Amino acid sequence: MTMLIAIYFSILGLVFGSFFNVVALRVPVGKSVINPPSSCGNCGTRLRAMDLIPVASYLVSRGKCRYCGDSLSLLYPAGEAITGFLYLWVVLRFGITPEGGIGLLLVSMTVIVSLSDLKYMRIPNKVLLFFTPLLLLGVGFFPSSPWWHHVLGALLGGGIILIFALRGGMGMGDVKLFALCGLVLGVPELILAFLIACLLGTVVGGGMMLVGRVSRKQPIPFGPWLMIATLIAYGYGSQIIKAYLSLIF
Numbered sequence: 001m002t003m004l005i006a007i008y009f010s011i012l013g014l015v016f017g018s019f020f021n022v023v024a025l026r027v028p029v030g031k032s033v034i035n036p037p038s039s040c041g042n043c044g045t046r047l048r049a050m051d052l053i054p055v056a057s058y059l060v061s062r063g064k065c066r067y068c069g070d071s072l073s074l075l076y077p078a079g080e081a082i083t084g085f086l087y088l089w090v091v092l093r094f095g096i097t098p099e100g101g102i103g104l105l106l107v108s109m110t111v112i113v114s115l116s117d118l119k120y121m122r123i124p125n126k127v128l129l130f131f132t133p134l135l136l137l138g139v140g141f142f143p144s145s146p147w148w149h150h151v152l153g154a155l156l157g158g159g160i161i162l163i164f165a166l167r168g169g170m171g172m173g174d175v176k177l178f179a180l181c182g183l184v185l186g187v188p189e190l191i192l193a194f195l196i197a198c199l200l201g202t203v204v205g206g207g208m209m210l211v212g213r214v215s216r217k218q219p220i221p222f223g224p225w226l227m228i229a230t231l232i233a234y235g236y237g238s239q240i241i242k243a244y245l246s247l248i249f
């Protein structure tokens with residue numbers, strides 16, 4: 001892996017992250033991602049190229065609109081920086097390979113779904129419908145295990161979350177999302193991802209309740225936890241499972 005490729009993918013991630021912000025902000029409320037061009041949410045001034053440089057524009061303007069001085073949401077530069085970091089992680093972990101390609105799709109979906117779920121408590125069908133055929137093609141041509149592992153992963157992933165959704169607390173968006181994750185991961189990685197998601201949700205959600213950031217009854221977006229757990233299982237699942245089994249046997 002040359003340094004240049006790593007830098008290239010980090011920058012690509014920053015730029016795509018900027019676009020993912022727009023998608024996550026507009027698609028759940030039925031707006032076009034192309035029109036109108038980006039403008040300040042407060043004063044409506046149309047943003048110029050120099051206002052749209054990922055992360056850098058936010059830092060230079062110290063998180064404020066250059067035209068009206070209104071504070072900008074930290075979600076924007078955070079989404080850009082996290083996408084850049086995740087693109088870098090994928091090329092470092094998988095290199096320029098089919099697995100890396102599927103990894104880039106997964107991290108892209110992670111960012112859009114997480115931003116949308118955090119902002120609107122929604123995982124838009126349109127976003128899932130965009131990624132489903134691409135991931136299906138990726139897994140179809142380059143399966144990581146026998147095909148029925150992937151089918152079983154999809155059924156289990158959707159099925160487990162459906163049980164939670166029927167009891168309330170999770171939405172149908174989560175069901176569809178985790179079915180898609182299960183399709184990519186296959187079994188047994190899907191089961192590992194579910195356990196990691198439970199652990200993350202319990203630790204972080206419980207922690208936020210303890211410090212009083214959220215109340216017990218307030219719904220918590222699960223999409224980000226499901227996706228982070230899926231990425232961990234996709235990147236390191238077989239190693240984690242092997243290490244765990246070697247502890248027992």
Ligand SMILES: [Zn+2]
Nearest residue numbers: 040043065068
């Ligand atoms: Zn403004």
